[in-house]
Amino acid sequence: MRPLPLFACLLAAALLGGLVARGADDATPVPAARAAAEPAAPAPLPPVPAGGEPARTVAALPALPSLAPMLENVTPAVVNIYTRQVVEVQSPLAADPFFRRFFGLPDMPLRRESQSLGSGVIVDAERGYVLTNHHVVENATEVSVQLQDGRTLEAEFIGSDPGTDVALIRIPAGNLRALPLADSQSLRVGDFVVAVGNPFGLGQTVTSGIVSAVGRSGLTGLGFQDFIQTDASINPGNSGGALVNLRGELVGINTASFNPRGSAAGNIGLGFAIPSNLAREVMRQLLVYGEVKRGSLGVELTDLTPRFARELGLEPTLRGAIVxxxxxxxxxxxxxxxxxDVVTAINRQRVDGAQALRNAEGLLPVNRPVTLEVRRGAQTLSLSATLREQPRQLPGADIDPRLEGALLGEVAERFRNAGLLGVAVAEVDPRSRAALNGLRPGDRIYGVNGRRVDDLAALRSALAQPPGRLVLRVQRGAQQGDLELR
Known part of the structure; x- marks a missing residue:
C-alpha cells in the first residue's frame, strides 16, 4: 500500500479535531440568556387517528375541596315544615250585638286562617321523629312535612318546650334518612359549620360559616339560653333546620338570627342555634314525661356588681350571682x-350573674347532682347540690286561703329574660275569694308585704307562715300598685 500524501494526513487530522471540539461544546451548559433566546424544541404531535382529528390529552387535575359529598348525606334528613293556624280576629264591631245582628255576623268570635313555614331535622328514621322549633309549630292545627325527594307527609305533634324553643313531631316512617347527633359540648370557636334549611320558603338552602361563640346567653325575648353563635346565614324559614359539622353530624337546631332592623331584614352574621345536647335532653323528656321538668336551687339571687364585691371583700372584677x-x-x-355567698360557676360553667344561674338551673336535668363553685369571703368552696323539680302552676289556695280561686304559675322565660320576674296569675274564678279581693287573670305578682318575689317558689316561701296582713305588689298592664287581700 502506498503511503498517503502529507497533505491528506493533515486534512484528516483537522476534520477529526473539529468533530471532537463540536462534541465538547454540546456537553457544556448553555448560559441562561442564551438558553432563553434559543427556541425550545417543539413537542411531538399526538398521533392522528385514522380519518380524524389528532387525539387530545388532558393532564389530571387535583380534586377541588367541596362540601358536596357530606351534604349528599345531610340534606335528605332536613325537611321543610308548613303549618296552618286558626286565629281569632278581634273586631270592635263584632263585639257589639247590634252590629252582629245588622250585618248577620255569628255570635262566635271571628276566625281566620294563617300559614307559616320553617324547617326540621329527622333524628330517628325508624320512628320518624323530627326535631324543630316550638315557635314553628306553636298553635298549629295542621303540620305538613315536605321531604327532599318531594314527598309531603302529615305530621303528628308529640310535644314541645317553649322555654328552650324545641319541639318534637313524628312523620310516618319509611325510606327516611336521619342525622346522627354530635356532642355539642366538644364544639370550639372557629370550628366550621353548615346551616341547612328553608329560608323565606325558597326551598332547601345551604350556608356555611364558623362557630363564633358557644354558651351564648343574655338575648332579650328568648327563653332558656345556651346558644351556639355562628356567622352561617340563618334567615326566616331556617328556624328548626340543621347546623352540622364537617362530618355531617347535627351539632345544633337553628333557631334565631339577630338584626337591629328585625329578623325579616335578613342575616348580618349573627345566627343562633340550640346545642344538640340540649335538644337531645328535651326530646328524651318529651318522650318520657310529655313535658320538660326543670329544677331549682330554691334561692333568691342578685347580680354581683363591683360595689357589692367591695362590700363583701371580693375582687371588683369578680363575676357571679349573690345569694x-x-x-x-x-x-x-x-x-x-x-x-x-357568691356562685361563680355551676358544673364548671361560668356564672356571670343572677340570670345566668337561673338559666343554668332551667337547663340542667332534675334529680341529678351539680357542682357549685362558691366564694364566701376569702374562701373558695365547692358544694354539691341536687336540683329539685318545682311545679309550674299551683292553685292559690295551696299557698294562702286568701288566694283561693286563682291559678298561679311561672312567668314565661322570655319575659324573665327581659327583667319581668314574679308570679303570673293564669286564671281567676270570677266567684272566688281571689276575685273578690281584686285579683285578675294576667296580673303579675312581684312582691309580698314589701319583699320582692321572683318566682313561684319565692311566693310559697314568703307565705310559708301566713301573715296576718297580706299585701301583694301587682302589675296589671302598664299599671303597678298594691293589692290587699282579705
Missing part, C-alpha cells in the same frame, strides 16, 4: 348555701 335568700328545705339549703 340573697335561701328557702327552707330547698336544695340550696341542703347544699350549704348561705346568704352572701
Amino acid at each position: 340573697t335568700r335561701v328557702y327552707r328545705n330547698a336544695p340550696g339549703e341542703a347544699a350549704g348555701l348561705r346568704p352572701g
